[in-house]
Amino acid sequence: MTVSSISTAALPPGLVIAPQLPDLLQPVKIRHGVSGFLRSHPTVAIGGALLLCLVLIAIFAPYLGTVDPTALAPAKRTRAPSADFWFGSDMLGRDIYSRVLYGARVSLTVGLSVAILASLAGLAIGLVSGFVRWADGILMRFIDGLMSIPPILLAVALMALTRGSVGNVILAITVAEIPRVTRLVRSVVLSLREQPYVDAAVASGTRTPMIIVRHILPNTLAPMLVQATYICASAMIVESILSFIGAGTPPTIPSWGNIMAEGRALWQVKPYIVFFPSAFLSVTVLAVNLLGDGLRDALDPRMAKSL
């Protein structure tokens, strides 16, 4: 029986039937595809867009009105920002704008390489210690030992053993970051191993390598991806610190840490030398962290949003 078929005569006086119920609940709009995902996760969109800009800047640095970042111009030292020197020039007359843009290459290379290398190494060690009981004790005590050294000190110590180069900086920071990933992967693996679906897979004859590939790894990737973004951010900061204290990228290569270190002596009179590289570093780290936070929320399996 529909509403209209109820005769109004049967109603007590003073009562009327509402002609139509209002739509109290907005229908849930499920967004699909990449654009839908980005619209429902704005932090991922903002962080990703900022990071994309910085990557493009790093790639196309030679075509963005830059000059040779290492070219000296002693006559034009410590100029304030102007049409000639957009970000000013340093005490050797080098163009800070060019140096900052080329410096993005070092930071992003170090950040991304460390994130990838540390994640892969941590994944391998974490899987082994999560699955091989006797190796777990040995590996974890070793990792505990590594974790007891502050990552920056460890990186400084490792850099002291080798020549300063971008590759060695990447290796040193990677070693310092591996324990964090290992701990994460191990804890995820240990909890996944206890899942009934893993037991069911064992009972249905799946061999251990396939258990890892099919049931453990796919469920480890989301937390690892989030962790990788944090490692990327922290690696860029550590790289700058290493360069700042002179233990990182050699001074011939412009990196944000190097520029800041060189401008430190003139900080009170020429603050722009330090300001521009540090602003770029902050924005880059912020972008990566926004991306990481957004991914953490988006990939949380409990939120059951489709990716």
Added chain:
Amino acid sequence: MSVPLLQVNDLKKHFPVRGGLFGRRSGLVHAVDGVSFEVERGETLSLVGESGCGKSTVGRAILRLFDITAGQVVLDGQRIDDASPAGLRVMRRRVQVVFQDPFSSLNPRMRVRDILAEPIRNFGLAKSSADLEARVVALMDTVRLPRDALNRRPHEFSGGQRQRIGIARALAAEPDLIVCDEAVSALDVSVKAQIVNLLQDLQQQFGLALLFISHDLAIVEHMTHRVAVMYLGKIVEMAPRQQIFTAPGHPYTKALLSAVPVPEPGAIRNPIILKGDVPSPINPPSGCRFNTRCPFVFDRCRAEEPELRLAGDNQWVACHLETLPEASASAG
């Protein structure tokens, strides 16, 4: 008489308790301590008892999800507990499992199609990819799920539907025995009834044996052939359904049954309220394990451990009361 499908002989599983500085062993949890039973083809044996009595451990030992401490698990005359990896694979196909939690028993990142195909591929049951597809579709029909659900992922289903997927996965390996580890405990009543009926239908259709692990005596009474009651790692009573529910022999069984709610207002009930808690399985009491809570305890219970003895028609009870002249007279 032929060999039973599954024989469990004096199964023991002790878990070490680690503690202290270097993970020294500080104790042993006697999760399962000498359990023996048989399951015939096409039969349902229910394993009941309260939480922590070791009933799930028995199920997991039969699936060989871990190595057992002592005893034997014999499937169709062949031992599973010490089988080689190759031999174990063959046996694995014949014993499958349905778990309690329909949400964690399916990999959230796999499609239903892949979940069902996994055992078929593992055991090489399909001759071709067309055969594989046909089998997967047939499984969906068997558990009465729509075929177009094959391309969905587990989170798109309700608890009852997920449990059907879990059952379909167990059936995919064409097993002889399915261990149902609290398979319906997490479902609400109407869905529970559907799943129980489905399990019964499948049992008839495929001649499956079921090891039904549960604490829900109402469901057990509805679907089982025989019942084994466990208390603190041991079977205290094992009998056909009729005897257990009408003439329980062991005081613990009586207490369990008296705790089942009767859906009838004003029904006369004399519940036997057990005092105290279940003792720790790290230090089980000497003598009869139930002696700390038994209302009929006497000296012999504390000193001597009762063995499972035939007390009536196919009814096995581990209680000293059963051997007293008047008790056996009344039972026999």
